[in-house]
Amino acid sequence: QKEVEQDPGPLSVPEGAIVSLNCTYSNSAFQYFMWYRQYSRKGPELLMYTYSSGNKEDGRFTAQVDKSSKYISLFIRDSQPSDSATYLCAMTSGTYKYIFGTGTRLKVLA
Amino acid sequence: DAGITQSPRHKVTETGTPVTLRCHQTENHRYMYWYRQDPGHGLRLIHYSYGVKDTDKGEVSDGYSVSRSKTEDFLLTLESATSSQTSVYFCAIRGDGEQYFGPGTRLTVT
Numbered sequence: 001q002k003e004v005e006q007d008p009g010p011l012s013v014p015e016g017a018i019v020s021l022n023c024t025y026s027n028s029a030f031q032y033f034m035w036y037r038q039y040s041r042k043g044p045e046l047l048m049y050t051y052s053s054g055n056k057e058d059g060r061f062t063a064q065v066d067k068s069s070k071y072i073s074l075f076i077r078d079s080q081p082s083d084s085a086t087y088l089c090a091m092t093s094g095t096y097k098y099i100f101g102t103g104t105r106l107k108v109l110a
Numbered sequence: 111d112a113g114i115t116q117s118p119r120h121k122v123t124e125t126g127t128p129v130t131l132r133c134h135q136t137e138n139h140r141y142m143y144w145y146r147q148d149p150g151h152g153l154r155l156i157h158y159s160y161g162v163k164d165t166d167k168g169e170v171s172d173g174y175s176v177s178r179s180k181t182e183d184f185l186l187t188l189e190s191a192t193s194s195q196t197s198v199y200f201c202a203i204r205g206d207g208e209q210y211f212g213p214g215t216r217l218t219v220t
Binding site for chain 1: 208
């Protein structure tokens with residue numbers, strides 16, 4: 001079993017839809033949780049960073065962490081074609097080591 | 111912008127030649143990382159550094175070496191490039207708990 005599971009997609013949604021992206025994990029020691037957006041042939045760009053449980057909102061993006069269920073989510077409101085990218089989740093217990101999901105490809109259709 | 115640059119951005123080299131990739135950061139972060147990203151494998155850690163002259167191996171370190179003589183620079187060397195090392199290489203730094211990535215180096219070994 002992988003430490004982090006992420007549906008690879010592709011996930012196709014119409015413009016303006018609410019998008020929900022998710023990761024599950026198995027290691028209860030994870031404390032720091034991140035979401036990255038990666039456009040084709042570009043580096044991963046940090047979108048959201050959360051420590052421990054709870055919600056964090058930044059513009060159209062909301063990150064949720066449910067440590068009891070070992071489940072994290074990224075919501076994108078009013079999705080735009082420019083949101084079309086691969087979204088990676090990542091997490092760490094605070095040591096040097098980061099565990100990444102394999103990424104979900106998102107397509108927002110105009 | 112985490113102030114990370116990578117050079118070169120693209121390189122084509124022949125099997126058996128040595129190759130050095132450079133990562134430069136402007137924000138004095140202690141931890142620096144080298145990853146490779148390949149389809150079907152996601153991001154895999156090659157080596158990381160936790161200070162000047164302090165480095166350690168990641169999960170795919172065979173055939174790679176690193177050096178860090180200054181806080182701002184982390185070099186990745188392929189001692190004798192092989193076709194299996196054709197990949198996109200990303201440098202990253204660690205902030206408080208989150209990671210920031212550089213723009214990547216696309217390496218082709220022919």
